[in-house]
Amino acid sequence: MSDPAALVERALADLAAAPDPEAIEAVRVAFLGKRSPLAELQRGMGALDEDARRELGARVNAARERFQAAFEARATEARAAVLGQRLESERLDLTAPPRRGRPGRPHLLSQVEREIVEVFVGLGFRVAEGPEAEAGAYNFDLLNIPPEHPARQAMDTIYVSVEEDVVLRTHTSPVQVRSMLAASPPIAVVCPGRVYRADAVDATHSPVFTQVEGLLVDEGVTMADLRGTLLAFSRAMFGADREIRLRPSFFPFTEPSAEVDVSFEGSASGWLEILGSGMIDPAVLTACGIDPERHQGFAFGIGVERVAMLRHGVRDIRDLYEADARFLARF
Amino acid sequence: MRVPLSWLTSMVDIDLPLDALVDLMGRSGLEVEAVTRPGAGTAGVRTVRVIEHAPHPDADSLRLVRVTGEDGEGEVEVVCGATNFEVGDVVLHAAPGTSIPGMTLESRRIRGVVSNGMLASARELGLGDDHAGLLLLPDDVPLGATIDELAPIGEPVIEIAVQPDRGDHLSILGVARDLAAILDTTLRLPEVPAAPSPTGIDVELATDSVSRFVAWTLEGVTPRRSPLWVRHRLAQCGVRSIGPVVDVTNLVMLELGQPLHAFDLAHLAGARLRVREAVAGDRLVTLDGIERVLEPGDLVIDDAEQPVSLAGVMGGRDAEVRDETGVVVLEGAVWEPAAIRRTSRRLGLVSEASLRFERRVDPEGAQRAVARAAELVARLTDAQAVAATDVVRTPGPAWVGGAQVQASAVRIARLVALELDASAQRALLVRSGCEVETEGDLLRVTPPSWRGDLTRPADLAEEVVRLHGYDRVPATLPRLVTAGGRDRVSRLELALRDVVLAHGFDEAVTRPFVGDRVLAGAVATTGRVGLANPLARDAAAMRPSLLEGLLGALRHNHGQGRPGLALVEHGRIFRPTDDVLGDVLDAALGSGWRWTGPDGAALPVQPRSLGLAAFGQLGGPGWLDVERGHEVAEVLAALDGVVARALHGRALERRPVERTGWHPGRTVTLHLDGHEVGIAGELHPDESEARDLPGRVVAGELVVELVLGLAALEPEHPRAPQLVRHPALMVDVAVVAPDAVPTARLREAVVGAAAPLLDELWWFDEFRGPQVGEGRRSVGFRLRLQDAERQLEDSDAERVIAAVEAAVGGIGATLRR
Numbered sequence A: 001m002s003d004p005a006a007l008v009e010r011a012l013a014d015l016a017a018a019p020d021p022e023a024i025e026a027v028r029v030a031f032l033g034k035r036s037p038l039a040e041l042q043r044g045m046g047a048l049d050e051d052a053r054r055e056l057g058a059r060v061n062a063a064r065e066r067f068q069a070a071f072e073a074r075a076t077e078a079r080a081a082v083l084g085q086r087l088e089s090e091r092l093d094l095t096a097p098p099r100r101g102r103p104g105r106p107h108l109l110s111q112v113e114r115e116i117v118e119v120f121v122g123l124g125f126r127v128a129e130g131p132e133a134e135a136g137a138y139n140f141d142l143l144n145i146p147p148e149h150p151a152r153q154a155m156d157t158i159y160v161s162v163e164e165d166v167v168l169r170t171h172t173s174p175v176q177v178r179s180m181l182a183a184s185p186p187i188a189v190v191c192p193g194r195v196y197r198a199d200a201v202d203a204t205h206s207p208v209f210t211q212v213e214g215l216l217v218d219e220g221v222t223m224a225d226l227r228g229t230l231l232a233f234s235r236a237m238f239g240a241d242r243e244i245r246l247r248p249s250f251f252p253f254t255e256p257s258a259e260v261d262v263s264f265e266g267s268a269s270g271w272l273e274i275l276g277s278g279m280i281d282p283a284v285l286t287a288c289g290i291d292p293e294r295h296q297g298f299a300f301g302i303g304v305e306r307v308a309m310l311r312h313g314v315r316d317i318r319d320l321y322e323a324d325a326r327f328l329a330r331f
Numbered sequence B: 001m002r003v004p005l006s007w008l009t010s011m012v013d014i015d016l017p018l019d020a021l022v023d024l025m026g027r028s029g030l031e032v033e034a035v036t037r038p039g040a041g042t043a044g045v046r047t048v049r050v051i052e053h054a055p056h057p058d059a060d061s062l063r064l065v066r067v068t069g070e071d072g073e074g075e076v077e078v079v080c081g082a083t084n085f086e087v088g089d090v091v092l093h094a095a096p097g098t099s100i101p102g103m104t105l106e107s108r109r110i111r112g113v114v115s116n117g118m119l120a121s122a123r124e125l126g127l128g129d130d131h132a133g134l135l136l137l138p139d140d141v142p143l144g145a146t147i148d149e150l151a152p153i154g155e156p157v158i159e160i161a162v163q164p165d166r167g168d169h170l171s172i173l174g175v176a177r178d179l180a181a182i183l184d185t186t187l188r189l190p191e192v193p194a195a196p197s198p199t200g201i202d203v204e205l206a207t208d209s210v211s212r213f214v215a216w217t218l219e220g221v222t223p224r225r226s227p228l229w230v231r232h233r234l235a236q237c238g239v240r241s242i243g244p245v246v247d248v249t250n251l252v253m254l255e256l257g258q259p260l261h262a263f264d265l266a267h268l269a270g271a272r273l274r275v276r277e278a279v280a281g282d283r284l285v286t287l288d289g290i291e292r293v294l295e296p297g298d299l300v301i302d303d304a305e306q307p308v309s310l311a312g313v314m315g316g317r318d319a320e321v322r323d324e325t326g327v328v329v330l331e332g333a334v335w336e337p338a339a340i341r342r343t344s345r346r347l348g349l350v351s352e353a354s355l356r357f358e359r360r361v362d363p364e365g366a367q368r369a370v371a372r373a374a375e376l377v378a379r380l381t382d383a384q385a386v387a388a389t390d391v392v393r394t395p396g397p398a399w400v401g402g403a404q405v406q407a408s409a410v411r412i413a414r415l416v417a418l419e420l421d422a423s424a425q426r427a428l429l430v431r432s433g434c435e436v437e438t439e440g441d442l443l444r445v446t447p448p449s450w451r452g453d454l455t456r457p458a459d460l461a462e463e464v465v466r467l468h469g470y471d472r473v474p475a476t477l478p479r480l481v482t483a484g485g486r487d488r489v490s491r492l493e494l495a496l497r498d499v500v501l502a503h504g505f506d507e508a509v510t511r512p513f514v515g516d517r518v519l520a521g522a523v524a525t526t527g528r529v530g531l532a533n534p535l536a537r538d539a540a541a542m543r544p545s546l547l548e549g550l551l552g553a554l555r556h557n558h559g560q561g562r563p564g565l566a567l568v569e570h571g572r573i574f575r576p577t578d579d580v581l582g583d584v585l586d587a588a589l590g591s592g593w594r595w596t597g598p599d600g601a602a603l604p605v606q607p608r609s610l611g612l613a614a615f616g617q618l619g620g621p622g623w624l625d626v627e628r629g630h631e632v633a634e635v636l637a638a639l640d641g642v643v644a645r646a647l648h649g650r651a652l653e654r655r656p657v658e659r660t661g662w663h664p665g666r667t668v669t670l671h672l673d674g675h676e677v678g679i680a681g682e683l684h685p686d687e688s689e690a691r692d693l694p695g696r697v698v699a700g701e702l703v704v705e706l707v708l709g710l711a712a713l714e715p716e717h718p719r720a721p722q723l724v725r726h727p728a729l730m731v732d733v734a735v736v737a738p739d740a741v742p743t744a745r746l747r748e749a750v751v752g753a754a755a756p757l758l759d760e761l762w763w764f765d766e767f768r769g770p771q772v773g774e775g776r777r778s779v780g781f782r783l784r785l786q787d788a789e790r791q792l793e794d795s796d797a798e799r800v801i802a803a804v805e806a807a808v809g810g811i812g813a814t815l816r817r
Helices: A004-017 A021-032 A037-047 A050-089 A108-123 A173-182 A223-238 A282-287 A304-312 A317-321 B005-009 B018-027 B172-183 B228-236 B244-256 B337-347 B352-358 B366-381 B409-416 B422-431 B457-468 B488-502 B547-559 B580-589 B632-646 B685-690 B704-713 B743-754 B794-809
Strands: A133-135 A159-161 A166-168 A187-196 A208-218 A244-251 A254-263 A271-280 A296-303 B002-004 B031-036 B046-056 B059-068 B075-080 B090-094 B107-110 B113-116 B157-161 B202-205 B210-219 B261-264 B272-277 B283-285 B291-293 B299-302 B307-310 B328-335 B384-392 B405-408 B435-439 B442-446 B564-572 B608-620 B623-629 B653-656 B662-672 B675-683 B697-702 B729-738 B758-767 B776-785 B814-816
Touching: A004 A021, A004 A037, A004 A050, A021 A037, A021 A050, A037 A050, A108 A187, A108 A208, A108 A223, A108 A304, A173 A187, A173 A208, A173 A296, A208 A223, A208 A304, A223 A244, A223 A254, A223 A271, A223 A296, A223 A304, A244 A271, A244 B018, A254 A296, A254 B457, A271 A282, A271 A304, A296 A304, A304 A317, B002 B005, B002 B172, B002 B228, B005 B157, B005 B172, B018 B031, B018 B157, B018 B172, B046 B075, B172 B244, B202 B210, B202 B384, B210 B272, B210 B366, B228 B244, B244 B261, B244 B352, B244 B366, B261 B307, B272 B328, B283 B307, B299 B337, B328 B337, B328 B366, B337 B352, B366 B384, B405 B409, B405 B457, B409 B422, B409 B442, B409 B457, B422 B435, B422 B442, B422 B457, B488 B564, B488 B608, B488 B632, B488 B704, B547 B564, B547 B608, B547 B697, B580 B675, B580 B704, B608 B632, B608 B704, B632 B662, B632 B675, B632 B697, B632 B704, B662 B704, B675 B685, B675 B704, B729 B743, B729 B758, B729 B794, B743 B758, B743 B776, B743 B794, B776 B794, B794 B814
Parallel strands: B202 B272
Antiparallel strands: A133 A166, A159 A166, A187 A208, A208 A296, A244 A254, A254 A271, A271 A296, B002 B157, B031 B157, B046 B059, B046 B090, B059 B075, B075 B113, B107 B113, B210 B328, B210 B384, B261 B328, B272 B299, B283 B291, B299 B307, B405 B442, B435 B442, B564 B608, B608 B623, B608 B697, B653 B662, B662 B675, B675 B697, B729 B776, B729 B814, B758 B776
């Protein structure tokens, strides 16, 4: 016949010797299970008198409690050891590059175009787009560029069809024309898009490039409004300390016309030409169904490549159209 | 237009340093392209006379030349390679210690003989391109004079970019006159002699394309050389010296802006000139020796027998002046700009004269120019003007212009945002040479004859603000009253591009031209939008798809040693008006997406598209997977992402397809609402090899215009879903199907069968092996079932499985239990 104290002593020794959680559980079953000596002892208690039964019951409970405490401690310890081993075995070198893809990057031209457009959107301009293969009438005639004008020659303009007078638009101004024909003043649109010229590819020329043109037609629009708008643009794009300078120029669709320079450290004169602009020529307004006696307006055209190249130090315009991964990754 | 500084200041006083002058010109409409100093570096070069010359004893091609010394006396020996001179000629000698551009001379031995400096050609002195021999000067030049006593060699020459509407800037006078207006100072015109009183040759003007014709007869022209100052002026302006008479006509053209022509009277039949429009069949050999076949619209000058000049463009060869010419007719005429432009363009013949006539010369300037030229020819050749003809076409043709312009001073001031009243504006316009009357707010302006650009109030506004100073226009922000911003489609377009970027594709921008060979992209076609005047053979048409540009970019990067790359481009593609892609867009969107010209004629189909392409090994920042390459799955996932972002609850349908250039087993067309809208797949190995791209190349294209168009038709604000709270039931089914039945069809069948209770379905596994049999595979789907009204039970799962079994049975598949 076993003594609970002796039984528990043996079980505690077994617990101490059990190497892993499974062996520890086996010890628990061996000590507390239905067929364990302790259970046998309890089953035999019915034959005892009350005092003996109570006395034995107390000893059994004490043994059980003693075992339970030791078991909990030992099980916890064993689980911790197992977990510790697992964690040790799961060690990862997180200083190695994560083998996952990265998001792609927007092209510099897209970024700069979007930035320019957002400046004007912030000022209240609406974004408008139009076709790149455009009717000569919209690209030229309605913009006060008559058929014999030099700009319409094949040496300057790429034609889709001479007979049908379809050209690759030479500026996004036809979008302005479409906007003026489609709506009545006030009209404030900004027109981003690709444009084309019959230029061979070299470091400073591209037969395709990107423009953001803008147009405002309303009552009482002045040249000061033009200047203020372009000053806001220049400061947003190049820095709050910039100044701009307007110089007389000629465009068929504006009068007065102005080239605009932005102050630029590092240029010989302290200025760099960034865009062309002017007050919309009355002939253009009339052609687009707007009464120049009542409404005035200004227009401007910004070369996205030029802004990108100046601001980011791009030396060769071809870099913008080559999609070299080294170039794409930079912006 | 090149403007030598001393020539300019001979007409207008300029009290400014050069930098300040250049800056002022730039800010006043005289854009300076460059300032050069031709001949700079020349010092101490003197005139000498050739005393004697003899062959070099040891070199056949060289001469030993004895010339006069420094003060015109004494002798100096020089070795010289030129042979165009004789004893007695006056030439320029750069003695040891003197310098010419780029070098300082010293005595040196040439083939055993000491050469004391050199005798100079025009080119060596920066006096033009002539290097055929020595620069020969007239006999009456003082000997021993240094070159800078004869001409301001090395002075600044300001090159101006002349604006198309400012033809008056194509002369020294024009620039000086404008500077006088800008600086508000006076202009000095060269004095010219009065016309001789006898009437000269007979002139008839038989066309309205000429408004004035002046012709002076000069007798006693003797052959001379042009003096250094004339040659220098021409060289400064980039004009070649020919001989004194022609040089004078060019010099006066540069000085006063009026092109002139000199005829040799001895070669004019009948001493008469008649101006007319050409008729078909007219022929003329021009000065450059080329026979020109004329057409109606060209203008010719006839003598009594035949054409002798292509008016305003180039003179005829037969009547040009030459060395033996004794009697010269100097002609100065005013031609219609549009007529000259037409002829010049048609013949591809641009001359200094046509350039000026095209941009309009001063209609009042011909008389002065001919007089000035007559005086200079007289000075250079001892000739005398003996007779003059001056014919004015009356009434004056309309193109001459000069009409009075009426404008409101208040409107001008308001437009340019300057506080300038009528009298202030008048003062500015008077500086430009306008005659101005004011009547209250009204300006009545008669522009000067040389300003053909001042025809409307807007032109006067520009002139006012130009002379007052563009810098003085204030800066204000306009009061905008439009809603502004991007519309829904424009915003969505940006978002869709960002979806593709998020999938790991870098954005590329490529030139949208293609050659003959093009890989078929979305909605394949052979139709092209060709170019009438392409820049190159391999850029003869506009891209019908974005893939060509992207594959070219991949090739470029492969050539740069890049192991792999994934690119996206977003832009327009181009198809003929009747292209199949147009039909697809019409069917899906109606015709509103098409662009038309003002007459309603359809422009080429040019929808926005999204192209993707990738090659080589997978990688990221700092790592590379040398085992794995880019896969079609990336393209499909990105394009699915685009559609999911744009269209709620709709997805691209994929249909296996065989297309030239594409892998026959790894390519699908993409469909939306039944319309073919794209393609995705792997390039055929032959195709990638032909493009010199390694390994597998994957690509895809989606006509995003259609996606955007459909999105615009959807409700702008999607409704929130009602989230079901009852517990969900997960059910896995394994469907065994022949390989010929695509996964998309299995999925369709499963979805259809489970529909009422199906909340979501995932493809999770594909298994092949002997258990399922040859040519078949088992596809695992996990179904999430849920009901809004009640909690589902096992019997619901059993019902769904039974329904799935029946459905897949209908397409030749079985359920694996």
